[in-house]
Amino acid sequence: GCDASILLNGNGTEENERNHPANFGLRDEAIQAIEDIRAIIRVQCPRVVSCADILVIAAREAVRQFGGPDFDVPLGRKDNTKFDIDSPDNLPVPFERTDGVFTSDQDLASNPKTKEIVNRFASNQNEFFNKFANAFVKVSQLDVLTGNQGEIRKSCFAPNNKKKSNVASVVEEVVGIATNM
Structure with a gap:
């Protein structure tokens, strides 16, 4: 989600978030597109833009491309180095018809306390888009990793390898010695 986990x-022996039933609608092409974008951006500004930022920008652009509002999203997220296989269990469950409508949506439309708001949004697209954009930004900021939390991944598909190999350490040392000669 917001941390690109x-x-x-x-790693072959453990599950990942994409394999959770709540995420079966995600297409491999969409996931690969995020990595392709990261590879292009990395050439221009290496280790600056996170996969999490690319993901939130792509989600915002998808909303815009389908006629939704255009709005700014805060950037500066870090990528998580691990995933939580249980987090998708906290998402609302769609109707048995699996048409993407949440029970809560129908409840809002029929509840006397919220029916007026639903009708107002249905008749005023600008107001709905404004509230949607604000909610999108708020949700995209939940549990954001910044500073020393997380990392900016070299690949969106794997955490960075923190350990240097013996060869890399030797090369680094030799380069340092040669530079000081």
Whole structure:
């Protein structure tokens, strides 16, 4: 989600968020598109833009492309180095018809306390888009990793390898010695 953990591949022995039933609608092409965008951006500004930022910008652009509002999203997120296989269990469950309508949506339309708001949004697209954009930004900021939390991944599909190999350490040391000669 907001920390791009959904992009992480499992290591072969563990599950990943993409394989959770709540995420079966995600297309491999969409996941790959995020990695392709990251690869292009990395050439221009290496280790600056996170997969999490690319993901939230892509989601915002999808909303805009389908006629939704255009709005700014805060940037500066870090990518998580692990995923939580249980977090999708906290999402609302769609109707048995699986047409994407949440029970809560129908409840809002029929509840006397919220029916007026639903009708107002249905008749005033600008007001709905404004509230939608504000809610999108708020949700995209939930549990955001910043500072020393997380990292900016070299690949959206795997955490960075924190350990240097012996060869890399030797090369680094030799380069340092040669530079000081």
